[in-house]
Amino acid sequence: MxxxxxxxxxxxxxxxxxxxxxxxxxxxxxxxxxxxxxxxxxxxxxxxxxxxxxxxxxxxGNLSSPAVPDSISNVKRTVRVTKQDVGGLGISIKGGKENKMPILISKIFKGLAADQTEALYVGDAILSVNGCDLREATHDEAVQALKKTGKEVILE
Incomplete structure (x- = not known):
């Protein structure tokens, strides 16, 4: 049949x-x-x-999210994010040493702190959080570093 x-x-x-x-x-x-x-x-x-x-x-997926401008693509930059009382940074991450990948922003939640900076993009690598180097961090170490930050967060 x-x-x-x-x-x-x-x-x-x-x-x-x-x-x-x-x-x-x-x-x-x-x-x-x-x-x-x-x-x-x-x-x-x-x-x-x-x-x-x-x-x-x-x-x-969200293909309508803005593309990284050519002027800042592959350029190391520093972004200051002010956490909101509700919603935290407003990002999801993926990657980590165990995945043989850098820590990457996988999602930016509309209207929350990271989105309001208009300076972060899905796919951006997070090299450090408030001076704490994440280049060799596992996924869990990166999550903890992001969670333990104060109201002001400096992402590189």
Whole structure:
């Protein structure tokens, strides 16, 4: 007996290419075939793609978040964040020494402290928190360093 054909699923996502470049593509899953269409996505395809960008690592994606400006891309910078009474810094992180990755901002929550700085971006590496070096930190060590900060937080 033949298996019922499933409708193709598609959505916009960003993939990392050489030299730290990110490119938006249309991903289409049809049966057991995944097709990535590079370059500008047609208006018709963009309309049929989920507005949220689907999921990234099991979390809702957000392709509409601002891209890192070229003028600060790959430039070390210092950002002062003033924590709110509710909501903390308003970021999620991923990575760590055990994952052979730097500590990276994986999500910035709209309206919270990190978002209000307008100086932090998803994908930014956190090198230090209030002078505490995180370059060799595990994920848990980074979480603890971020939690034990006072109201003013200096991220490098």
């Amino acid at each position: 033949a298996a019922a054909a499933k409708a193709p699923k598609s959505g916009l996502l960003e993939v990392r290419l050489a030299a730290e470049r990110w490119s938006r593509v249309l991903a289409t899953l049809s049966g057991d075939t995944l097709t990535l269409s590079p370059g500008d996505v047609s208006a018709e395809a963009a309309k049929s793609a989920p507005a949220t960008g689907g999921t990234v690592n099991g979390e809702p």
